[in-house]
Amino acid sequence: MAEYAELHAHSNFSFQNGASTIEELVGRAAELGYPALALTDHDNLCGALRFARKAKRAGIQPITGAEVTLAAGAVGGGVGAAGPPHLTLLAATPTGYRNLCNLLSLSHAFSDRRSPEMDPALLPEHAEGLVLLTGCADGPVPRLLADGRHEEAAALLRRYAEWFGEGNVYLELQQNLVHGDTSRIKALVALGRETGVPLVATNNVHYHVRDRHRLQDCLVAIRHRKSLEESHRERRANAEFYLKSPAQMARLFRELPEALAATMAIAERCAFDPTGGLAYRFPDPPVPPGHTPITYLDHLCREAARRRYGSLTPEADARLREEMRRIERHGLAGLLLMYHEIIGIAREVQVDLGLVDPETPIESAPPGRGRGSSVALLAAYRLG
Numbered sequence: 101m102a103e104y105a106e107l108h109a110h111s112n113f114s115f116q117n118g119a120s121t122i123e124e125l126v127g128r129a130a131e132l133g134y135p136a137l138a139l140t141d142h143d144n145l146c147g148a149l150r151f152a153r154k155a156k157r158a159g160i161q162p163i164t165g166a167e168v169t170l171a172a173g174a175v176g177g178g179v180g181a182a183g184p185p186h187l188t189l190l191a192a193t194p195t196g197y198r199n200l201c202n203l204l205s206l207s208h209a210f211s212d213r214r215s216p217e218m219d220p221a222l223l224p225e226h227a228e229g230l231v232l233l234t235g236c237a238d239g240p241v242p243r244l245l246a247d248g249r250h251e252e253a254a255a256l257l258r259r260y261a262e263w264f265g266e267g268n269v270y271l272e273l274q275q276n277l278v279h280g281d282t283s284r285i286k287a288l289v290a291l292g293r294e295t296g297v298p299l300v301a302t303n304n305v306h307y308h309v310r311d312r313h314r315l316q317d318c319l320v321a322i323r324h325r326k327s328l329e330e331s332h333r334e335r336r337a338n339a340e341f342y343l344k345s346p347a348q349m350a351r352l353f354r355e356l357p358e359a360l361a362a363t364m365a366i367a368e369r370c371a372f373d374p375t376g377g378l379a380y381r382f383p384d385p386p387v388p389p390g391h392t393p394i395t396y397l398d399h400l401c402r403e404a405a406r407r408r409y410g411s412l413t414p415e416a417d418a419r420l421r422e423e424m425r426r427i428e429r430h431g432l433a434g435l436l437l438m439y440h441e442i443i444g445i446a447r448e449v450q451v452d453l454g455l456v457d458p459e460t461p462i463e464s465a466p467p468g469r470g471r472g473s474s475v476a477l478l479a480a481y482r483l484g
Contacts, residue, residue: 102346102347102349102350102360103135103346103360103361103363103364104134104301104346104349104350104360104363104364105134105135105136105137105138105161105163105363105364105366105367106129106134106137106138106302106303106305106343106363107138107140107163107165107188107190107233107300107302107363107366107367108138108140108167108188108233108236108272108274108302108303108304108305109125109137109138109139109140109303109305109343110139110140110141110142110167110304110305110306111125111139111141111147111151113139113141113144113146113147114141114142114167114306115142116319116320116322116323117142117306117316117319117320117323118141118142118306118307118316118319119306119307119312119313119315119316119319120306120307120308120309120312122139122147122150122151122154123154124308125137125139125151125305125308125343126151126154126155126158126160127158127308128308128309128343129155129158129160129308129343130158130159130160132343132345132346133345133346134160134346135160135161135364135367136160136161136162136163136363136364136367136370137155137160137161137162137163138162138163138164138165138190138367138370139151139162139163139164139165140165140166140167140188140189140190141166141167142166142167142169143166143167143168143169143204143207143208143216143218144166144204145164145166145200145201145204148164148374149374149375151164152164152373152374152375153375156373156375161367161371162373162374163190163191163366163367163370164190164191164197164200164370164372164374165188165189165190165191165200165370166188166189166200166204167186167187167188167189167235167236168186168187168188168189168203168204168207168218169184169185169186169207169215169216169217169218170184170185170186170187170217170218170219170220170240171184171211171217171218171219171220172184172185172217183238184217184238185235185238185239185240185243186235186236186238186239187232187233187234187235187239187240188232188233188234188235188236188239188272188302189203189230189231189232189233190230190231190233190366190370191229191230191370191372192229192230192231192268192369192370192371192372193228193229193372194229194372194378195228195229196228196229196230196231196372197229197372197374197378198229199226199227199228199229199230200226200230202226203218203222203223203226204216204218206218206219206222223260223263223264224263227263227264227265227268229372230264230268231264231268231269231270231366231369231370232260232264232268232269232270233270233271233272233300233302234257234260234269234270234271234272234288235272236272236274236304237274237278237280237281237284239272240256241253241256241257241271241288241291242284242287242288244256245284245287245288245291246280246284246287250287250291253291254291254294254295257269257271257291257295257297258295261295261297267298269297270297270298270299270300270362270366271288271289271291271292271297271298271299271300272288272300272302273285273288273289273299273300273301273302273353273356273359274301274302274303274304275301275352275353276303276304276336276337276338276340276341277338277340278336278337278338278340279337285356289356298358298362299356299358299359299362300359300362300363300366301349301352301353301356301359301360301362301363302363303340303341303342303343303344303349304341305341305342305343306336306341306342307341307342307343308342308343309342309343310339310340310342311339312342313336313338313339313341313342316335316336316341317331317335317336320334320335320336321334321335381431382431382432382434382435382438383434384433384434385434385437385438385441387437392433393433393434393437394424394427394428394433396433396437397424397427397433397436397437397440397479398420398424400440400482400483401420401424401478401479401482401483402420404461404462404463404482404483404484405420405482407461407463408461408463408464408482416478419478420478420479423477423478423479424479427479436479436480436483439480439483440483440484443462443466443467443468443483443484444462444484446467446468447462447467447484449467450465450467462483462484463481463482463483463484466484467484
């Protein structure tokens with residue numbers, strides 16, 4: 101049986117583009133005997149944790165990634181006039197996952213939220229722990245080759261290798277039986293042999309079974325606000341963008357077995373598991389001299405208690421001590437102090453608008469109402 105891991109797949113978290121749910125993709129991958137599968141939704145990790153959990157339950161190694169949209173016209177970014185180019189990024193380590201999160205956050209922060217674009221200049225400082233695949237036909241390297249700009253494509257590929265490190269960059273080959281696929285693969289193979297950058301096969305999956313292409317067509321038409329008849333240019337050329345079996349992929353790339361073998365090598369390296377505990381740590385905020393975050397939090401709570409009650413009862417004191425013990429154990433003092441700062445800003449707005457007397461203690465007239473477990477937290481109540 102051929103061994104192959106799909107490293108470029110989209111779920112319905114690729115909004116108005118992916119036409120299968122995570123459950124459908126994972127279920128089909130299990131039926132086909134996949135050892136590993138990557139989820140690379142467009143410009144987000146919305147489905148990453150859900151995907152990882154479902155894949156593990158199905159006995160499939162989950163790989164966390166994303167297909168990022170690059171800002172057109174930026175360094176290593178836009179070429180031609182076909183719209184912003186794409187790159188495929190896979191998280192190999194927790195550091196890589198953090199870097200991918202940072203890149204996606206910055207993409208959304210500094211561009212239209214409906215069409216996020218990432219400045220490629222951010223890649224060098226966020227490359228650690230990531231594996232870069234050069235993307236589909238809309239990748240910057242394939243586009244340069246298609247435009248006859250071979251030297252520029254080679255230079256950009258070497259730049260990626262310099263940023264991400266040797267062995268962390270792959271030329272992505274896709275054969276979806278679309279006009280231009282074969283010539284693009286030949287050009288990429290030649291570039292790989294010239295530069296020493298290895299090849300990897302993917303199928304740019306957008307639905308789990310062939311018949312689902314009809315829904316994918318509808319989603320693309322909706323995204324472009326066109327009818328099906330009007331959206332031929334925007335829709336995919338055929339129904340080949342489904343999750344194929346390893347045997348089917350082996351037939352498509354029978355002349356390039358190394359491109360299939362690379363999928364398994366990359367899967368082995370990308371063993372990062374977001375379900376295994378990401379060990380998030382909130383940054384410590386600045387506190388007055390002589391204090392740690394937990395002692396300053398305790399100090400603020402006791403000050404508020406004295407304002408509110410005049411003194412701490414033994415019961416309230418015991419409750420506060422227990423809360424501080426748990427807050428410190430879980431490393432949440434920084435989070436609560438951050439919210440305390442936000443609440444302080446909101447309080448200033450209240451005062452500026454004349455909604456509250458500035459002499460009224462914040463815990464007596466908080467700017468907002470608590471939700472969830474915070475309503476049962478004495479410390480949160482005392483911080484307003």
